[in-house]
Amino acid sequence: MNSNRIGFIDFLRGFALFGILAVNLPFFSKPMYLIASLGENKTLFDCIGSWIVAFFFESKFYVLFSFLFGYGFYIQLTNGPKNSTKARYFRRILGLGILGILHGIFLFIGDILLSYAILGVLLWFLRNRSIPQLLRLSLYFLVLAIICRIGMSLAEGYFKSELESRLPQLLEESRKAYLGGFWENTKQRTIDTILSIPFLVFYQWPNVLSMFCFGFAAAKGSIFSDWEKTRSGLRKFFPWMLIIGILGNGLYTLHSRHILPENIQIIWKFVFAITDTASAPALTFCYVYLLGNYFFSERSFGDKPWFESMGKLSLSIYIGESFVCTWIFCGWGLGYFDQLGSYLVLLLTPFIWIFFSIVALIWKRFFTLGPMEWALRSWTYWKMIR
Structure with a gap:
């Protein structure tokens, strides 16, 4: 593999x-029960911030990371002594799972590392599949x-009615806990x-497995070596993926942010399920294609x-970002939990990302590995x- x-x-x-x-x-920044709910935003700016996240970011980047995980799996198989590949891989999976459990308990409820560890076990048994077989999978x-x-769409009404009856109590408990001390957090x-x-199981896992297989196939085919x-191959798909990505994610934003009517026919739930699932990888494809053109220029x-x-x-920064965000919003830190609207929360994103990019540049001057990469x-x- 070239540099x-x-x-x-x-x-x-x-x-x-x-x-x-x-x-x-x-x-x-806020109780998880409020995310993408009717009561999440109070101002137009906050609504716009939430729409931007839904359209450009939601479901696209764990898809991209899953693709890269599958890609990295192939690199692990082709590097190092062959007689210890299996032991190395499963030790890595176990270590990733432990990090995921700790991350989910102490820092972030939406941890993806444990999911990667669990689903990564299945990926091992697909290692000898051919590229066409992986693409079909x-x-x-x-x-x-x-x-x-x-x-999930068909069961949405039941869970929504159950949640609405307990929502005030759940919000009060969440605010009290996250604005409390470390152990309350x-x-x-x-919980x-x-x-x-x-x-995670029903919404993310099938997509993660799909991208694992796709990334593994991409690495086997060395698609980034030339x-x-x-680019000539991807260019044929780009216009179609862009259309699917824009239209599908536009519909997803309208649906998930309650701009469309709430009481819709079942047929529309089927349409939303299909477009939501297909449009996120389509827009992710466009991101990769455009970034590839930029990177190789x-x-x-x-x-x-x-x-x-x-x-x-990436592993150190992923966990480091969680630590900084927890410090900003929880009671043992600055205590801004449920006090900033979606617009201000979105504006925090580039500042935190730039901070860690500077940290990464400085760190790489002195060390080859990040602390989490070194430990794993x-x-x-x-x-x-x-």
Whole structure:
């Protein structure tokens, strides 16, 4: 694998960290029961901030990270001694799962690391599949995602009525806990993390598996080793993906942010489930295509170090962003929980991301690995990595 290919993957990770932060910040800043609800926003600016997150960021960046995870899985298989590949991989998966549990309890209710660890076990058994087989599996999991979305849509009315009856109590408990001390935060976050598991399983897991397979197939095909060749192939799909991405995510925004009527016919729930599932990967495809054109051009020379440094430290920065966000909003820190609207929360995103990009640049001057990467790699290789 040449340096350009590795560099572009790190570049994509650095970009994805921005999108992940934009999606995660609302879950740090207010009770999870308010996110994307009718009562979330009070002003037009807050509504606009919520619409921007829904259209450009929601569901696109965990899809991108899942693709990169599958891509990285292939790199792990092809590097290092073959006789210890299985042991290394499952140690890495276990370490990732432990980090995910700790992250979900102490920092962020929407942790994705534990999901990656659990689903990554299945990826091991797909390692010998051919590229066409992996692509078909990716499509099958995408169909499964649509089926799960339809099921969630049909059950939405029941859960909404159950939630509305308990909402005032839940909001009061959440605000009191997150504005309290560290252990009050931890207890409430653990409860919220457990409650979010069904959502993760039915809403995210099929998409994650689809992108795992797609990323693995992409790595096997070395699609980023020759960008000029890859670009000519991707260019054929770009106009269609852009149309699907814009129209589908526009519909998703109208639907998820309650701009469309609430009481709709069942047929429309099927339409929303299909468009919601298909349009996020379509727009993600457009992001990757446009970023690839930019990265492999001379214009990106000055930006590469920022994005690539963050990409190489993506695990440390992901957890570091969670720590900073928790400090901003929880009672043991600055205590801004449920006090900032969606517009101001969105404006925080570039400032936090730029702060960590500077940290990453400085860190890479002195160290090869980030602290979390060092710990996970040392555990994976079962020896202290320098």
